[in-house]
Amino acid sequence: MQMSATQPSGEIAYNSPMKILVIEDDREAADYLQKAFAEAGHTAHVAGDGETGFALADAGDYDVMVIDRMMPRRDGLSVIAGLRSRGNTTPVLILSALGEVDDRVTGLRAGGDDYLTKPYAFSELLARVEVLNRRASAKEAETVYRVGDLELDRLSHSVRRASREITLQPREFRLLEYLMRHAGQVVTRTMLLENVWDYHFDPQTNVIDVHVSRLRGKIEKGFDKPILHTVRGAGYMLKSG
Amino acid sequence: MALSVPAIMKTTAARLSALYLLLFALCAVALVFYMTSLSARMLTAQTQDTINDEVLGLARAYQRGGLPVLVRVVEARSRQPGANLYLIADANGQILTGNVQSLEPGVLETEGWTSSPFSYQRFGEGELERLRNLPAEQGSTQSEQSDAQAQGEKGHNAIALVLRLPNQMIMLVGRDLGEPERFRAVIRRALMLALGMMGLGGLLIWFFVGRAALKRIDSVSEASRRIMGGDLSGRLPVTGVGDEFDRLSENLNAMLARIATLNEGLKQVSDNIAHDLKTPLTRLRNRAEATLSGKQKPTDYRQALEGTIAESDQLIKTFNAILMISRLEAGYSSENTNRVDLAEAVRDVVELYEPVAEEAGVSLEADVREAVSVNGNRELIGQALSNIVDNAIKYSTGANAQPAVRVTLERAGADVRLSVADNGHGIPDDGDRARATERFVRLEKSRSQPGSGLGLSLAKAVMTFHNGRLELLPGNPGLSVVMSFPAREDH
Numbered sequence: 001m002q003m004s005a006t007q008p009s010g011e012i013a014y015n016s017p018m019k020i021l022v023i024e025d026d027r028e029a030a031d032y033l034q035k036a037f038a039e040a041g042h043t044a045h046v047a048g049d050g051e052t053g054f055a056l057a058d059a060g061d062y063d064v065m066v067i068d069r070m071m072p073r074r075d076g077l078s079v080i081a082g083l084r085s086r087g088n089t090t091p092v093l094i095l096s097a098l099g100e101v102d103d104r105v106t107g108l109r110a111g112g113d114d115y116l117t118k119p120y121a122f123s124e125l126l127a128r129v130e131v132l133n134r135r136a137s138a139k140e141a142e143t144v145y146r147v148g149d150l151e152l153d154r155l156s157h158s159v160r161r162a163s164r165e166i167t168l169q170p171r172e173f174r175l176l177e178y179l180m181r182h183a184g185q186v187v188t189r190t191m192l193l194e195n196v197w198d199y200h201f202d203p204q205t206n207v208i209d210v211h212v213s214r215l216r217g218k219i220e221k222g223f224d225k226p227i228l229h230t231v232r233g234a235g236y237m238l239k240s241g
Numbered sequence: 242m243a244l245s246v247p248a249i250m251k252t253t254a255a256r257l258s259a260l261y262l263l264l265f266a267l268c269a270v271a272l273v274f275y276m277t278s279l280s281a282r283m284l285t286a287q288t289q290d291t292i293n294d295e296v297l298g299l300a301r302a303y304q305r306g307g308l309p310v311l312v313r314v315v316e317a318r319s320r321q322p323g324a325n326l327y328l329i330a331d332a333n334g335q336i337l338t339g340n341v342q343s344l345e346p347g348v349l350e351t352e353g354w355t356s357s358p359f360s361y362q363r364f365g366e367g368e369l370e371r372l373r374n375l376p377a378e379q380g381s382t383q384s385e386q387s388d389a390q391a392q393g394e395k396g397h398n399a400i401a402l403v404l405r406l407p408n409q410m411i412m413l414v415g416r417d418l419g420e421p422e423r424f425r426a427v428i429r430r431a432l433m434l435a436l437g438m439m440g441l442g443g444l445l446i447w448f449f450v451g452r453a454a455l456k457r458i459d460s461v462s463e464a465s466r467r468i469m470g471g472d473l474s475g476r477l478p479v480t481g482v483g484d485e486f487d488r489l490s491e492n493l494n495a496m497l498a499r500i501a502t503l504n505e506g507l508k509q510v511s512d513n514i515a516h517d518l519k520t521p522l523t524r525l526r527n528r529a530e531a532t533l534s535g536k537q538k539p540t541d542y543r544q545a546l547e548g549t550i551a552e553s554d555q556l557i558k559t560f561n562a563i564l565m566i567s568r569l570e571a572g573y574s575s576e577n578t579n580r581v582d583l584a585e586a587v588r589d590v591v592e593l594y595e596p597v598a599e600e601a602g603v604s605l606e607a608d609v610r611e612a613v614s615v616n617g618n619r620e621l622i623g624q625a626l627s628n629i630v631d632n633a634i635k636y637s638t639g640a641n642a643q644p645a646v647r648v649t650l651e652r653a654g655a656d657v658r659l660s661v662a663d664n665g666h667g668i669p670d671d672g673d674r675a676r677a678t679e680r681f682v683r684l685e686k687s688r689s690q691p692g693s694g695l696g697l698s699l700a701k702a703v704m705t706f707h708n709g710r711l712e713l714l715p716g717n718p719g720l721s722v723v724m725s726f727p728a729r730e731d732h
Contacts, residue, residue, distance in 0.1 A: 119557055121550075171592060197593060201624040202558055204631045204696055210596040233547075 018063040018133055020044040023053030023079065024095065025071040033066065036122050050074025057083055062090050064132050066125070069096035069107065077110040084111035091132035093125070104200065123234035127186040145180040148240025150219060150227055152180050161219055161227075171196065172215050179228065179238040188235035212236055258450065262443035266436055273432040277425055284424065285400065288416045289354070292402050295325055295414045308408065312338055315412075326361065326399055326415035334411065340364055341413070349403055349411050358398040358418050398422065457486045461493075473501055506570055514563060517694075518556065525552050562695040569621075569702035580729070581619045583659060584612040587650050590626045594634065603634050603644040610651040615726040617707045625703035625711075628696035629661045629722045637663035637719065652728065656709075659724040667720040674713045674720075700724070 020037055022044050024030040030046045037044035045060070047053035050071045057065055057079070069076040080092050094112040096103060104115045114128050145152045149162040157173060159166045168176060174196050179187060189208040193199050216228045229237045295318075302314040315327045319340035328339035334349045336342075344361035401415025460478050468475045476497060477490040532545040591607040598605035615622075630648065637644040646663045668674045678701040697711070700722075704711040709726040 117561075121554070197589065199589075199593075199623050199627075200620055201627075202561070203593070203627055205597055205634075207593050207597050207627075210600055211593075214596050233550075 018042045018130070019061070020129065021047065021053070021057055021060065021062040021065040021090075023047045023050065023057070023065065023071065023076065024068040025049055026068070033122075033125075036126070040126055050076065050079045054079045054082055057088065057090065058086065064129050065090055065092045066129065067092055067094055067112075069094055069098065077107065077112075080111040093128055093132055095120070095125075121233075123186070124188050124190065127188045127235060128191065130185050131182050131187070131191065145177070145183070147180055147183045147238055148225070148227060149223075150180070150238075150240070152176060159219070161223060164222075166218055168215070168218060171211070172218065175211060175215055176219070176238075179236065183238045186231050186234050186237050191235070258443055258447040262439065262447075265439060265443075269435055269439065270432065273428060273435075277428050280428075281425060284420065288400060288418070289402075292325070292400075292414050292416055296402055296404065299412070299414065303406070308406070308410070311406075311412075315339055326363075326401060326413065326417065328411075328413040328415075329406075330411045330413070332409040332411065337410070339413070341415075348401070349413060352403050352405055355401050355403065355415075358400050361397055361399055361415075363397070454486075461486070461490060465493075468497065473497075473504065503570070507567070518559065521552060521556055525549060525556075528552075559695065562699055566695065566699050566702045569699075569706045578616055578618050580614045581617045581622055582612070582614050583622070583650055583657060583726070584609045586619065586622050586626060587648050587659065590623060590630055591648055593627065594630050597631075598634050598646065601634055601638065601644075603637050603646055605630070605634065605646045606648070608647055608649045610649065613650065613652060613657045614729055615657055615707065616729055617726070621703045621706065625700035625724065626659065626661070628700050629724070632696055633661050633663040633665075633720075633722070636667075637665040639665055642718075653725075655728055657726040657728050659726070660721050662716050662719060662721040664716065664719040667716055667718055668713065669715070674715070677713055678711060697722075 020042050022030055022033050022037075024033065024046065025048055027048065030048065034044045034046050045056060045062075047056050051073045053067065053071075054074060067076040067079060071079075076094060076096075080094070083090070083092075091113045092111065093114045093116060094107040095116055095118060096107065097118045107115045113132055116125055116128060143154050145154070150159070151161070152159050152173075154177065159168055159173065159176060175192065178192065178195050189206065190200075190202070192208050192212075193201075193203070212228065219228060220226055225240070227238060227240055229239060231237050299311060299314060303311040312329060315329060316338055318324055319327045319338075324340060326339070326341050328336060328341040328344075328349075330336045330349055340363055342362045342364045345359040348355055348359045348361075398418040399415040400418060401413050404412045404414075406412055457480075464475060464477045476494045479487050479490045479494070481487065528545055528548060532542060537545075587607050587609055591605055595605055626648075630646065633646040637646050642664050644664065646661065649658070649660045649662070651658050668677060678697045697713075701711040704724055704726075707726055709724060712723045712725070714721045714723060
């Protein structure tokens with residue numbers, strides 16, 4: 001199972017359980033997602049077409065929805081637009097075989113919150129779904145992020161660890177800011193590239209790893225405890241202890 | 242194709258000529274009616290003038306010698322050939338003298354000009370008329386539209402001035418309307434003839450023009466059927482006349498050529514996919530097979546599966562790159578082109594790669610000489626530039642000098658040049674440099690480096706999408722990859 005390769009090891013645990021709605025017409029893919037989400041500690045309900053999915057989403061209280069773009073009876077974008085017009089603000093991740101820049105923009109414009117192109121690694125989908133979880137988005141409003149003894153002030157753009165000032169380049173600051181906002185969650189390389197650099201392509205060399213290791217050097221060097229962890233096969237996670 | 246009338250009627254040319262024919266006919270009819278009525282009015286006025294003159298003469302005769310002289314003059318004038326109509330009657334309308342034998346009843350009752358033409362008979366014509374036994378129809382003569390010939394058989398028409406002499410006798414001086422009637426008849430006949438000829442001409446033009454158009458269209462349809470039948474190299478006929486059909490055919494031919502190019506590209510892509518992806522797929526399969534056969538430790542299985550995932554990911558990346566290149570080359574229509582600040586794009590990419598370069602011991606520098614913007618897509622430009630910078634960092638090492646990559650942004654005439662120069666070994670061979678941007682082409686020296694062989698192809702497709710060029714120039718030393726964008730108009 002792919003999960004075993006991507007499951008974080010040891011002390012790092014995934015978020016609190018979520019209730020996820022998967023609207024996907026490919027039976028096999030939907031079953032796989034349901035099983036994989038269950039292994040990650042979440043509950044997933046599956047709808048096999050757009051109409052059923054819309055009814056379920058409209059009635060149930062879900063934390064995150066994963067909606068396939070192309071489906072029989074009602075396509076994904078129409079489902080999302082319908083839900084949004086009824087005041088449903090549940091975060092939505094769109095799954096699609098269409099992956100061009102235009103397709104992504106159309107998807108996000110229809111009310112989607114994130115867009116993932118098929119084929120995808122489940123670890124990528126899981127990380128994105130956990131980040132979308134609305135209970136995590138409360139951090140947007142906070143001006144100071146704290147993870148263990150690491151502290152980031154978004155207003156004064158200062159970072160300190162154990163009261164020691166750390167000087168970061170602007171991009172490093174944004175990288176750390178994103179990691180801290182999603183502290184305790186797995187953040188993938190593509191998520192970093194998208195959110196910190198605003199690029200949606202795969203660089204040939206894994207440039208993100210080098211940036212992260214540079215940042216790690218600055219926030220871990222001279223401190224005994226590691227705080228920025230590498231999650232094998234998935235990405236990174238900022239977590240104290 | 243047989244030319245039946247309904248087939249001709251279906252052509253645009255035929256419909257248009259029918260419409261024109263109808264319009265012209267309507268105009269001609271209106272014009273002729275206007276002219277006839279105008280000339281009829283003029284002729285009537287002329288007739289009235291003549292009668293007035295006559296009356297003046299007769300009035301002088303009456304003044305000179307009273308009724309006897311008047312009667313004499315009237316009789317004398319009546320006998321002249323082609324004379325006007327003269328009549329003197331008593332107060333009751335009994336004809337006394339003149340050259341009129343009978344006339345429509347009621348004409349003599351009102352003084353002044355007769356309100357409308359009336360029918361009459363001269364002396365000497367009554368017998369003929371009676372033999373024909375055609376009683377004159379009351380009122381029919383008043384109709385201007387009545388056929389002149391029919392009127393001739395019924396009797397003559399005339400207009401006249403009716404006067405009451407001082408002794409209550411009635412005098413009528415009139416003029417036959419034969420001439421204006423004949424004139425009208427002539428014009429009517431001319432109109433009929435003209436309409437007939439127009440109709441005939443229209444039909445002829447219609448037939449020939451329509452048939453010519455049909456023939457051209459048939460040849461185009463025939464050619465397109467051939468092309469649809471599989472002969473993709475076929476082209477539509479161009480006669481060289483340079484008319485609309487030729488222009489249409491030329492445009493369609495250009496379209497066919499473009500389709501053929503795309504088709505060729507597609508074929509090449511599928512060939513390459515078949516060739517280049519078969520290898521990793523076979524490797525994938527063999528690895529799985531080898532893991533299944535023989536006894537393995539659980540860690541071996543794990544390792545094999547991880548390897549499988551890594552290899553699959555690489556395959557997906559390659560697929561994505563191929564699809565993207567194809568879409569860009571097919572003229573990927575994007576609504577997401579807007580103003581892109583190239584200076585910012587350069588800074589972003591250089592900043593993105595700076596740690597990688599540092600780790601590889603390469604100095605990466607941005608040299609933005611002018612802040613320029615182009616119309617385009619930031620993502621695509623960023624991706625193309627990072628592919629090029631990525632390559633440059635990989636290939637700058639190995640030469641003797643301290644490896645360095647320099648990204649320069651400058652304006653060069655109407656172009657915006659974004660060049661990435663390294664000081665590595667470069668690509669000395671001109672042919673190799675030209676081939677380097679082709680899909681899946683990996684030059685021998687680069688085989689040892691990781692990569693799909695699609696990075697420069699993608700950059701080239703991105704430049705084509707931006708109406709720009711991607712050139713590989715020999716550096717001094719090393720290689721210089723130049724992206725040339727057309728500058729924005731508003732600069």
